[in-house]
Amino acid sequence: MLKDEQIYQKLLKAIVEHKLPPGERLPEDKLAEAFGISRTGIRKVIQRLALERFVIVEANKGAHVNRPSRQEAEEVLNSRILIEPQLIPDIVNNWTAKHAKHFYAMVDEENHADEQGWLSQSIQLTAQFHYELAAISNNSILAEFVEQLCYRSSLVLAAYGSRKSVSCDSGDHAELLTLLDARKTVQAQQWMEHHLIKVKQSISLDGNDCAQIDFQRLFSEM
Amino acid sequence: MLKDEQIYQKLLKAIVEHKLPPGERLPEDKLAEAFGISRTGIRKVIQRLALERFVIVEANKGAHVNRPSRQEAEEVLNSRILIEPQLIPDIVNNWTAKHAKHFYAMVDEENHADEQGWLSQSIQLTAQFHYELAAISNNSILAEFVEQLCYRSSLVLAAYGSRKSVSCDSGDHAELLTLLDARKTVQAQQWMEHHLIKVKQSISLDGNDCAQIDFQRLFSEM
DNA sequence: GTATTTGAAATTGTATACAAAATAGGGAAA
DNA sequence: TTTCCCTATTTTGTATACAATTTCAAATAC
The missing domain is CATH 1.10.10.10 (Winged helix-like DNA-binding domain superfamily/Winged helix DNA-binding domain)
Structure with missing residues (x-):
């Protein structure tokens, strides 16, 4: 039951x-x-x-x-671009060695999934990285909203993304962790913004809405 | 039906x-x-x-x-402080004379309700001002989220606010409109941030959670 | 007099029944 | 063959029935 x-x-x-x-x-x-x-x-x-x-x-x-439209896809990413960098200061404030250890382990998992070509796990882990990071901020309302946006991003990525956009999103999360460890707030914010803009651009290359199921295509690139 | x-x-x-x-x-x-x-x-x-x-x-x-805790109340306001100023650039871009007319009329309504002491209408109108403004941005996801936050703010205000905090929130919306008319983006952003910080402070004066219904108290100040 | 127990009443949780609407398929006409 | 229409089937919308749980109050024990 x-x-x-x-x-x-x-x-x-x-x-x-x-x-x-x-x-x-x-x-x-x-x-x-x-x-x-x-x-x-x-x-x-x-x-x-x-x-x-x-x-x-x-x-x-x-x-x-839901089959997200390109408009919706962009709005999801734009929302994240607007919010996630702004959460960095609080995240830096609350950042501990324990957090660092946890997130470095997660990055290892991401890279492993990436190398093995486990695409759906890769998508899942990259979303998890972002929303667990947001959860470190002191604002549970925004953290929950970001979690929702991350899941919606996964849907968007599966619909519009190429294999490249997925690894683009998961590939370099370790860089952010070093910035957080060093408490380089402004640089971490900039990193986050550029990171999300890159992801957005990777799904904005052609202008057509996906008409049919695209996960097939996504997997066929593996 | x-x-x-x-x-x-x-x-x-x-x-x-x-x-x-x-x-x-x-x-x-x-x-x-x-x-x-x-x-x-x-x-x-x-x-x-x-x-x-x-x-x-x-x-x-x-x-x-729901009887929002002080923690929740602050998170709601902090979320708005983080998001709403960031929507201003898009709002300025889309701002038309038609919008201006609509919002100036709304401000008149607010002031009227304020003067007459129609508190619940005043609360409703000030929320409406903020979420209709957010709706002018090109991001319907964030606009909808801000709408929800505004309604939650109304609940918070009714629970923790004084009569003063309500008029604090509705009193000077006209100032923002003149900044939008003049397309002074940065100043409009700063205005919005300060405005919301003021509202937050007006409800943060004493540190106790409201234990019982507070609307009585709110009305008794009229 | 206070606290605890017990049972009736009220309230929610879940399944099911029936009504309303959409969908699919077959047959008739062009 | 293609198109249109009609009916049978499927699927959703809504109400209701019944089970499970909580609540409240009265009665009993201390």
Whole structure:
């Protein structure tokens, strides 16, 4: 018997990793059966995912996985560009050796996943790096918002990104850690801004909305 | 027959204006009866309000209006201080005479409500000023987030604010409009930051969490 | 008089039933 | 063959029923 929080996490993970690709319909009975609960419980989870923009619900037509438009993709990245660098001062203030150890270990994991070509794990880890960093700031409201934006970025990256944009996002996180260790606040802020701008540019190269599932293409580059 | 969006708006308004004070329980059947629908529909609305932190739901104990802690109050204001000034450049870019007219009219309304001592309307209008301004930026994700923060600010203000903090927040919005008209971006940003810091300080004077309903006190100062 | 227990009432959690709407497929006409 | 329309099926929308839990108050014990 799974609680709805767990069902929510499982569905979110499946969406972010494109195991449920953009546009995929989410029929209530099928999901209800799959998770061994009634439609009532599933609807609650779907509504939450809809409020967080991971799925779209249309009246009388059900829910499907959101296929972010290029406009939405840019807004997500622009939001992160605006917020994440601003969190750096608080992060530096709260930064401890324990944090450093944790994040260096995470970077190692990222690099390993990258080298092995484990793309969905790579996407997951890079998002985790950013939102766990945000969580060090003293503002849980913004930290939670950034977490949501990171997950939405994963969806965006899976839809519009190339293999290169993913490693672009995960490749050099270690640089930031050295700046945080040295408490170079301004430089860390600049690093973060440039980092996110690079990611944004890597998905903005061509101007078409993705019409169909793109995870195939993404994996085919491996 | 009311749609859930309308029910949501009505409940949100009642909460923000403290017609449903912090801590007030929200029993499902009473609300269901009040709005002439079944519990199913009400639960959907309550879940949304809970995800947006206007109400708290405890398992098997139902929902009650959130009574923001001082910590939460500061985080809400800090979030706005971090975001809203950063939206100014885009707002200046998109600023038109039509916008100016609309916002000057809104300021007039605010001042009128202030003079008449219509406190809840004053609170509502000052929130509206800020989130409609944010909506002029090109980022609908951030605009929506700011809207949520403004409504949460209203709740905070009603809980912790004095009459003075309300008029502090609404009193001088006209100044910002003249800066926007003159396209003085940097000054407008500084104005916004100082403005929000003032509001934050006005609610941070004493360090106690409000233990009980404070809207009474708020009105008694009128 | 205070504290604890117990049971009835009220409230939430979950599943299901039925209504309403959309979708899909087949058949008829052009 | 293609298009259109109609019906059967599927899927969602909403209410309700029943189970599980909490709450509140009265009664008992100390």
